[in-house]
Amino acid sequence: MVIALLTDFGDYYGGVMKGLIRKISRTEVVDVTHSITPQNVLEGAFLLYNSYRFFPEGSVFVGVVDPGVGGRRKALAIETENYWFVCPDNGIAYPSAIEDGIVRIYEIKEEVSRFSGSLSSTFHGRDLFAPASALIKEGRLSAEYFLPYNDEIEKLELFDVKIKGNEICGKVVYIDRFGNVVTNIREEIVSDLSPEKFILGSLETPFVRKYEDVDVGEPLCLIGSFNTLELSVRNGNFARKFNLMHGDLRLRWK
């Protein structure tokens, strides 16, 4: 079991978190990503949901995409059946925690910031979440640092999709380094439509099983490694070529 970090911080802020964790605990720290689109909580929640199960049981995830930092949102530590999620209360860990099964929720107290030496209003990754994860790893769940939390936590729905006539409205939840446009439209929904192609504006993308089913440079769509619909260009960059961005996505199918 490790401490795994998933943030929108870039590597320097993430590096400081790793240092501070190691100052408190001789644990192993793994960077999942520090490249989430800045302040995109939905993308963070989607990538966390598509990370945690691949890690050793008992691992502690620090998931921080935190546009509300310094404000009133709570800092939480959520114990689930097999993992821990340390995160702001903005829904980022909600889909993961619900799937794995919530056991107990704690609020992280400001006292945790004594490990970094101060409580800034802009970097709770360093001042609260990193040291809290190390304390959990060390089994130091004392009332000095953690309070039982019995309120509702923020919900976040990953797979909200609407079908109207032959149009499906979902969301672009991630655009990877290859320009593959990952949607939140799940395999089982796509299967029900038994599509030959999806149509985006005037662009037709054949629905195929693998990249090699179209020629190099041609657009396509398929069920990707997230088990959702993805739009791609074979050996190319769909997002750049067709100017796609995060947010709502309307597709027709045939």
Add this chain to the structure above:
Amino acid sequence: MVIALLTDFGDYYGGVMKGLIRKISRTEVVDVTHSITPQNVLEGAFLLYNSYRFFPEGSVFVGVVDPGVGGRRKALAIETENYWFVCPDNGIAYPSAIEDGIVRIYEIKEEVSRFSGSLSSTFHGRDLFAPASALIKEGRLSAEYFLPYNDEIEKLELFDVKIKGNEICGKVVYIDRFGNVVTNIREEIVSDLSPEKFILGSLETPFVRKYEDVDVGEPLCLIGSFNTLELSVRNGNFARKFNLMHGDLRLRWK
């Protein structure tokens, strides 16, 4: 000995690979890079060739730049005299494996994907290569997961260079973060030419020993840390300033 990752995946996909490796084996995982130019197998092969010997003997390299993912190319595990290379059969590990000396080659069976829970058609880094590397690290080379592979593997030549008159035709194989343009023209070839300068189009770049041999902002070329010819601007960015990209490169010399 560690498991070392070298891919074009960006950090999230790389992060999932690290999680899954650690789920199978209590090994140390080191990111070499996840920033290879997307689908540039030649750059991947060049950087792998210029990485492996600096790692502890016994290390297992996972080298994945894989435009053919989901298609017919094989997934291989190549044992060499001092290392292992786990990679698609597209030549990415060929120069490294040949240099270190191939001992034995295995094909990775689809059964390995039971560790990630599915065999996607887009992310064999997670479904095949990462778990295969962990199994190798654990000494679990059983017939359940690995088959002896006796066919020819894909070849890839890193240092193909042609000289015609006073023109040398090589390749740009890597452009680093500083905009240094790294070629595949080796030191011994350059020495034979005993050049004063190399000329790119109408741009003259003096051939020097170190950056300080020209003024700040001036172009130059030298033998860089890959032991090949590099084009640079002192304290500047050659690739951006002169709009260089990967691919063929023609230089004259004087």
Add this chain to the structure above:
Amino acid sequence: MVIALLTDFGDYYGGVMKGLIRKISRTEVVDVTHSITPQNVLEGAFLLYNSYRFFPEGSVFVGVVDPGVGGRRKALAIETENYWFVCPDNGIAYPSAIEDGIVRIYEIKEEVSRFSGSLSSTFHGRDLFAPASALIKEGRLSAEYFLPYNDEIEKLELFDVKIKGNEICGKVVYIDRFGNVVTNIREEIVSDLSPEKFILGSLETPFVRKYEDVDVGEPLCLIGSFNTLELSVRNGNFARKFNLMHGDLRLRWK
């Protein structure tokens, strides 16, 4: 205690350093960042100064932003009260070393390059600094590799700021992934001014305690996690919106 890396190298060159360190020592290596603005020694010094105290005592920092590589600048290993700093003699570790208290300084001898196999003129991160850090970690401070160094080392002042009338002239020392513009104007100086707002050209930015004190999309300034003045846009990107870059910064206040 770990070996911590902070460079402008990007991940591949940083990856090679990690491999070589692990070849010499079974130590833990932590990437702080490899994304410092290329050749920006001031940014490197600022981030190193804002990293080291968060790491376990005894840690060895390799801090390499090195525009003078291959030239006459010395390669140093600085022992301080609680840490080690391995770096070129260009001031990058000066503020950190002075703060923690210098105990002893060594020059790294070229003989250290036998671990990488050669002394390039462009990549002393691999050929000198990485192996030197591993030797220090192993306690191998022998005269074969290290010389006592008694000359002055290069100075670098992080917090040089001038006040003239109601104008303050400082520096932009870091721009983070969110576009927050981090200055070298320290909290105690700002407090003395008891400002309501800072004015940049014709742009007024209210001085607040936290992002939520202004509306989404609005500019603001506050004391950030570096304990210096930062310019931000709530949930936006200040540097991009107002075209800010590293270097001198003049602000008026009211």
